[in-house]
Amino acid sequence: MSHLFTQPLKVINCGLESFARNLAQAGGEVETLSWQPPAMGDIQAGLDLAYLMQHPLVEQANKNAFQRYLDAQPTLVDVMPAAEAIPEMATRKLILHAGPPIAWNRMCGPVQGAIVGAILFEGWAASHEEAERLIMDGVIDMEPCHHYHAVGPMAGIISPSTPLFVVENRASGRRAYTNMNEGLGKVLRFGANSEEVIERLRWMRNELAPTLRVALRFSGDVELKPLMAQALHMGDEIHNRNAAATGLLMKRLVPALLGSGQPLDELRRVIAFILGNDHFFLNLSMAACKVMMDAAAHEPFSSLVTVMARNGVEFGVRLSGTGNRWFTAKANPVEGLFFPGYGVDDAAADLGDSAITETAGVGGFAMASSPAIVKFVGGTPDDAIANSRRMQFITLGGNGAFTLPSMNFAPTAAGIDARKVIDRNILPVINTGIAHRQAGIGQIGAGITTAPMPCFVEAIRALAEEVRRHTGETS
Amino acid sequence: MNSSFKIFKNLYRDSVSLMQISARICKLDGIDRAAVLMGTETNREQLADAGFGSDIDAGPNDLIVAVRGNDDICARALEEATEQLSAPVDSSADGVVRKQVLTSLQMATEQSSEANMALISVPGDYAAAEAMKALRLGMHVMLFSDNVSLAQERSIKMLARDNDLIVMGPDCGTAIVNGLPLGFANVVRRGAVGLVAASGTGLQEVTCRIHQLGEGVSQALGTGGHDLHEEIGGISMLYGLDALIADKDTRVIVLVSKPPAPSVAKQILARARAAGKPVVIHFLGAQPADIEGRGVVAAPTLADAGNIAVALLRGDAVPASEAVLAVAEQDMLDVHCAKLPARRRFVRGVFAGGTFCYESQLLCQKQGFRGSSNTPVKGNELLTDVWTSIGHAFVDLGDDVFTRGRPHPMIDPTLRNERIVTELQQPETAVVLFDVVLGYGAADAPATELATLLRETLSPDDSTGSPLLIAHVCGTDADPQDREAQISALRDAGVLIAGCNAQAASWAAYVASLQMNK
Numbered sequence: 006m007s008h009l010f011t012q013p014l015k016v017i018n019c020g021l022e023s024f025a026r027n028l029a030q031a032g033g034e035v036e037t038l039s040w041q042p043p044a045m046g047d048i049q050a051g052l053d054l055a056y057l058m059q060h061p062l063v064e065q066a067n068k069n070a071f072q073r074y075l076d077a078q079p080t081l082v083d084v085m086p087a088a089e090a091i092p093e094m095a096t097r098k099l100i101l102h103a104g105p106p107i108a109w110n111r112m113c114g115p116v117q118g119a120i121v122g123a124i125l126f127e128g129w130a131a132s133h134e135e136a137e138r139l140i141m142d143g144v145i146d147m148e149p150c151h152h153y154h155a156v157g158p159m160a161g162i163i164s165p166s167t168p169l170f171v172v173e174n175r176a177s178g179r180r181a182y183t184n185m186n187e188g189l190g191k192v193l194r195f196g197a198n199s200e201e202v203i204e205r206l207r208w209m210r211n212e213l214a215p216t217l218r219v220a221l222r223f224s225g226d227v228e229l230k231p232l233m234a235q236a237l238h239m240g241d242e243i244h245n246r247n248a249a250a251t252g253l254l255m256k257r258l259v260p261a262l263l264g265s266g267q268p269l270d271e272l273r274r275v276i277a278f279i280l281g282n283d284h285f286f287l288n289l290s291m292a293a294c295k296v297m298m299d300a301a302a303h304e305p306f307s308s309l310v311t312v313m314a315r316n317g318v319e320f321g322v323r324l325s326g327t328g329n330r331w332f333t334a335k336a337n338p339v340e341g342l343f344f345p346g347y348g349v350d351d352a353a354a355d356l357g358d359s360a361i362t363e364t365a366g367v368g369g370f371a372m373a374s375s376p377a378i379v380k381f382v383g384g385t386p387d388d389a390i391a392n393s394r395r396m397q398f399i400t401l402g403g404n405g406a407f408t409l410p411s412m413n414f415a416p417t418a419a420g421i422d423a424r425k426v427i428d429r430n431i432l433p434v435i436n437t438g439i440a441h442r443q444a445g446i447g448q449i450g451a452g453i454t455t456a457p458m459p460c461f462v463e464a465i466r467a468l469a470e471e472v473r474r475h476t477g478e479t480s
Numbered sequence: 481m482n483s484s485f486k487i488f489k490n491l492y493r494d495s496v497s498l499m500q501i502s503a504r505i506c507k508l509d510g511i512d513r514a515a516v517l518m519g520t521e522t523n524r525e526q527l528a529d530a531g532f533g534s535d536i537d538a539g540p541n542d543l544i545v546a547v548r549g550n551d552d553i554c555a556r557a558l559e560e561a562t563e564q565l566s567a568p569v570d571s572s573a574d575g576v577v578r579k580q581v582l583t584s585l586q587m588a589t590e591q592s593s594e595a596n597m598a599l600i601s602v603p604g605d606y607a608a609a610e611a612m613k614a615l616r617l618g619m620h621v622m623l624f625s626d627n628v629s630l631a632q633e634r635s636i637k638m639l640a641r642d643n644d645l646i647v648m649g650p651d652c653g654t655a656i657v658n659g660l661p662l663g664f665a666n667v668v669r670r671g672a673v674g675l676v677a678a679s680g681t682g683l684q685e686v687t688c689r690i691h692q693l694g695e696g697v698s699q700a701l702g703t704g705g706h707d708l709h710e711e712i713g714g715i716s717m718l719y720g721l722d723a724l725i726a727d728k729d730t731r732v733i734v735l736v737s738k739p740p741a742p743s744v745a746k747q748i749l750a751r752a753r754a755a756g757k758p759v760v761i762h763f764l765g766a767q768p769a770d771i772e773g774r775g776v777v778a779a780p781t782l783a784d785a786g787n788i789a790v791a792l793l794r795g796d797a798v799p800a801s802e803a804v805l806a807v808a809e810q811d812m813l814d815v816h817c818a819k820l821p822a823r824r825r826f827v828r829g830v831f832a833g834g835t836f837c838y839e840s841q842l843l844c845q846k847q848g849f850r851g852s853s854n855t856p857v858k859g860n861e862l863l864t865d866v867w868t869s870i871g872h873a874f875v876d877l878g879d880d881v882f883t884r885g886r887p888h889p890m891i892d893p894t895l896r897n898e899r900i901v902t903e904l905q906q907p908e909t910a911v912v913l914f915d916v917v918l919g920y921g922a923a924d925a926p927a928t929e930l931a932t933l934l935r936e937t938l939s940p941d942d943s944t945g946s947p948l949l950i951a952h953v954c955g956t957d958a959d960p961q962d963r964e965a966q967i968s969a970l971r972d973a974g975v976l977i978a979g980c981n982a983q984a985a986s987w988a989a990y991v992a993s994l995q996m997n998k
Contacts, residue, residue: 009597010658014660017588017589017598017619018599020599020600023921024601024921027661027665030960036592039581039582052608055608055609059617343502346513346526
């Protein structure tokens with residue numbers, strides 16, 4: 006205390022503004038906060054947050070988790086059917102979907118449509134009616150992709166014969182999986198399940214996947230982090246814009262495809278398919294992010310957010326320090342622009358596992374690198390930079406592997422600290438596509454949204470309980 | 481319902497810009513549907529499907545605006561689109577870095593790592609959490625907020641002690657650290673007297689007195705009113721006392737509080753006796769014999785604490801108490817009381833400062849006048865209806881019952897002034913006793929409005945025997961309000977101005993005794 010008497014007094018004023026005026030008038034140095042009750046005014050959660058702030062257990066845990074995230078080296082190593090990659094999928098009729106767990110009757114249109122499509126694709130049923138009957142009879146198991154180290158954009162559907170990209174973290178040997186991007190228009194991930202859609206899936210299984218598998222043997226493993234970093238310097242934020250990353254991937258794959266000795270017409274179809282879809286890389290970006298976040302998962306007491314995902318009804322969050330628990334809330338609305346002829350009434354709630362990219366510090370967090378798409382947020386490149394900068398206030402640090410040229414090559418803000426989200430009342434920003442709420446119509450717009458606050462409030466309450474249980478304290 | 485479209489030949493805009501324009505015209509009242517797009521084959525098919533007809537003569541390089549809705553609105557929508565398309569590009573994207581609004585203590589410390597004090601005045605429900613955060617971030621805390629439970633106060637203060645930090649509060653209204661005012665504080669010069677007080681107005685009274693006597697204050701720390709309860713154990717007062725003992729700029733220490741819990745008093749006295757510098761203690765209502773000891777002097781009143789501290793500092797003899805009236809004061813009061821009819825018997829105290837209310841009750845009680853109050857001292861009654869005074873009454877207008885949903889009377893004296901007028905109009909009132917508190921945070925000119933009100937209420941002819949008005953102005957000549965100006969305004973309105981609260985209360989008690997004997 007007597008220390009204080011010999012230092013210049015520097016005050017942070019939290020509350021009545023007039024006190025700051027008095028102090029300033031008397032020559033004092035003071036900064037007034039733009040304060041509002043944290044945790045949406047939940048008093049107990051606010052106390053839990055105060056309890057966890059600077060808590061040595063949490064600080065150390067976050068350091069460990071964040072380091073493992075930074076150390077991760079996502080590498081594309083293989084392509085294989087889901088049933089081979091995820092053994093559980095070989096033993097029962099299991100379909101994986103995006104977001105936190107949800108029962109069939111609560112699912113949104115696109116996810117239901119996609120699940121029916123997956124049943125048809127697997128040949129478990131010959132008609133929509135038959136497929137729905139199987140679901141009603143409880144024959145089909147439906148679980149989140151995230152429960153199996155997998156991710157998928159939009160509906161995120163993975164069924165046993167879905168071909169998956171296998172992305173391995175070279176630092177740990179742990180793997181993550183993702184399906185392959187079908188392109189735009191009538192596609193399964195938006196809930197379309199017509200014959201045309203199923204036929205494309207069959208082709209992807211029968212020709213695209215095996216061809217890529219062989220090509221990968223020729224190219225060798227593809228390290229994804231440098232590729233993503235380069236794409237960030239080429240105008241992608243590798244969530245809503247993947248044009249550069251897709252091109253960079255093809256730079257690696259085309260020579261391998263051509264050298265793999267596979268029939269030329271097959272190669273032509275495969276290359277045309279990939280080059281026809283600027284979002285082809287998105288799924289790989291997601292799997293890379295997933296394997297990085299999995300590296301940070303399950304560190305006891307860590308407040309690092311390891312998953313943000315949406316099922317079209319709810320938004321779900323997981324923390325490293327609270328294991329496999331989901332903290333869910335109604336998804337926030339998307340602020341965006343709609344394709345001609347569509348409006349906000351047509352939109353499904355926010356959907357897909359692709360928010361794993363923001364969780365890992367790219368996507369909306371790296372918006373500053375992608376001026377081409379900033380208009381979707383109704384703004385200017387300045388707004389994009391402001392978004393990326395704002396995320397620095399809720400993250401544990403920066404990821405030096407991903408830098409943003411327009412911010413003087415600052416590392417992307419990475420490692421969302423749930424404590425900071427609540428304390429500062431700054432929500433993680435997410436770039437997102439907007440799906441039509443009816444199955445099969447597809448994408449009708451794009452924009453920006455945020456992760457809902459209640460998820461983080463619940464998560465912090467649960468984490469405080471964990472820490473207290475460990476230290477034997479009571480609240 | 482009408483459909484219409486407009487074609488802009490050889491005008492290219494990217495699809496996102498087009499969507500922005502269409503979003504804008506869709507918002508117009510009466511527009512059912514709008515599409516702004518390039519005339520590619522697919523887009524034209526889409527327009528046909530949407531019922532805009534298949535006769536749109538546009539190519540891939542032409543821009544189409546198509547709208548459907550009420551007739552007049554369609555025309556307006558097309559106009560709006562034309563305007564949007566011809567508007568110059570906003571080039572405000574100049575790369576200026578926008579400052580992020582600071583929303584939390586931690587965020588602020590990241591910006592300014594030398595921050596060492598958090599001044600917290602958020603609603604009580606959230607105050608404990610903010611205080612804990614500040615402590616965990618290594619800052620000292622002044623907690624102005626009230627309604628923090630004793631259990632929370634205890635855990636906050638334990639955390640502070642463990643981290644070698646102080647928590648001033650909860651419910652701490654004033655402090656002066658390194659010469660800077662925190663909360664409500666008076667402008668006093670810096671000097672060699674250091675204070676720790678569990679009472680806000682008590683601290684103001686003593687610091688002002690020290691300034692008035694020509695000396696100054698090194699540090700004035702608050703603890704909040706509950707610090708010396710058994711549950712809290714005087715954590716903040718002990719911490720502050722130690723800090724002042726260690727502070728080489730502090731040569732005399734003053735401690736002010738209501739009487740502490742016995743176990744707490746024992747600790748404080750032990751620490752004070754070992755201070756190595758003189759410690760003046762004023763525990764309101766305590767027996768001096770319980771306090772006096774080696775190096776420790778008991779002050780009978782708040783102002784006396786200031787007087788004694790200055791005397792010790794200067795090596796002067798301890799002066800007589802402000803509660804003892806000089807002959808001249810008695811003569812003056814005798815004159816003023818001459819015209820008071822015998823039915824005017826009671827003292828009516830109307831206070832903004834809680835401790836002034838408390839001290840006045842104690843001093844009147846000492847002269848044999850028990851009374852009632854919304855915040856009664858031991859031996860006084862609780863006022864059953866706080867809005868109506870009976871007998872000798874002392875009302876603290878800064879108490880929760882009066883401040884719920886209203887600013888404190890120091891900030892907005894309206895309610896307090898009304899109460900003064902009410903008491904003046906009672907036939908049994910002999911004297912209206914009140915305080916005026918100046919300093920940072922207090923009303924700009926508290927005496928002026930009151931003086932006007934008093935002139936309106938009091939009869940210009942003094943012979944009618946209106947009650948006496950006795951007040952003291954807690955402040956300094958350096959305060960933003962200017963103490964002398966406030967005093968003259970009150971004097972002009974017929975108020976007798978005492979030098980301190982103790983003197984004012986003693987005057988009131990003297991008047992009561994004169995009236996009793998009529």
